[in-house]
Amino acid sequence: MSLMKKQKIQLDKENYYSIEADKQYMSVSQFKLFNECEAKALAKLKGDYSPPSSNALLVGSYVHAAFESDEEFSTFIEENNGSIFKSRGGKYSDFETADRMIEALKVDPFALFAMEGEKECIYTAHLWGADWKIKVDSVNHSRMTFSDLKTTQELQKRYWNDKYNGWVSFIEAWDYVLQMAVYRRVLQENIGQTYTPYIVAVTKETPPNKAVVHFDESRFDFEYEYLEMKMERILQVKNGETEPVRCNKCDYCRGTKKLTDTVEVGALIYE
Numbered sequence: 518m519s520l521m522k523k524q525k526i527q528l529d530k531e532n533y534y535s536i537e538a539d540k541q542y543m544s545v546s547q548f549k550l551f552n553e554c555e556a557k558a559l560a561k562l563k564g565d566y567s568p569p570s571s572n573a574l575l576v577g578s579y580v581h582a583a584f585e586s587d588e589e590f591s592t593f594i595e596e597n598n599g600s601i602f603k604s605r606g607g608k609y610s611d612f613e614t615a616d617r618m619i620e621a622l623k624v625d626p627f628a629l630f631a632m633e634g635e636k637e638c639i640y641t642a643h644l645w646g647a648d649w650k651i652k653v654d655s656v657n658h659s660r661m662t663f664s665d666l667k668t669t670q671e672l673q674k675r676y677w678n679d680k681y682n683g684w685v686s687f688i689e690a691w692d693y694v695l696q697m698a699v700y701r702r703v704l705q706e707n708i709g710q711t712y713t714p715y716i717v718a719v720t721k722e723t724p725p726n727k728a729v730v731h732f733d734e735s736r737f738d739f740e741y742e743y744l745e746m747k748m749e750r751i752l753q754v755k756n757g758e759t760e761p762v763r764c765n766k767c768d769y770c771r772g773t774k775k776l777t778d779t780v781e782v783g784a785l786i787y788e
């Protein structure tokens with residue numbers, strides 16, 4: 518045991534996504550990763566695993582940057598030039614789609630209204646037994662609202678979901694309700710007021726579909742109970758008090774799998 522209490526790092530734009538920040542803080546994406554696969558989440562914290570870079574992720578960041586500021590957008594384009602532009606000129610089709618998505622929102626006064634506010638706001642708070650960090654796309658203090666921009670395949674697509682035990686939209690499927698619930702709670706701790714969340718969604722279809730999504734308040738209570746239920750185990754694993762369970766199907770588990778036994782047919786689909 519050290520006599521000096523370890524100083525928490527001051528989070529900023531540069532270190533927000535660092536391993537050190539993830540070790541010291543819980544975040545919505547870390548929580549989701551632990552739920553998906555404990556072994557993978559822990560390996561990521563130890564620096565033994567980094568998620569494969571995906572083009573979809575890059576396209577999402579591109580659309581985000583466009584609404585952050587002109588400066589941020591040009592920096593992003595400069596830094597990712599090779600992924601955005603073909604050597605023979607013109608953009609790769611994913612980024613042409615992204616440009617159409619950006620345009621679809623930019624010509625819509627209601628969408629722009631929903632995104633008005635301070636951009637990329639970082640907050641922390643102690644909740645559910647851990648220090649949390651959040652980075653909110655846009656916070657509007659005068660309206661007491663915040664919003665998050667999401668890109669998706671199509672608005673109406675249905676997904677089977679075990680957590681909700683039913684068919685859900687992309688918002689629940691990607692745990693965006695949980696994300697909004699956490700942001701709302703962390704903001705409450707920091708500001709002492711309850712802010713209303715919105716998701717500004719835009720699709721990859723041609724032409725893009727779009728919506729500003731609001732949430733029935735009762736949805737958040739379910740998420741808070743869910744967080745309460747899951748956090749004890751996650752913190753035990755994160756603190757090294759319990760061995761992580763391998764999901765045995767994610768990219769990390771497949772890549773590090775060593776067979777020791779046979780499986781019965783039925784176990785293939787019910788494990």
Ligand SMILES: [Zn+2]
Pocket residue numbers: 553554555556557763764765766767768769770771
């Ligand atoms: Zn796994």
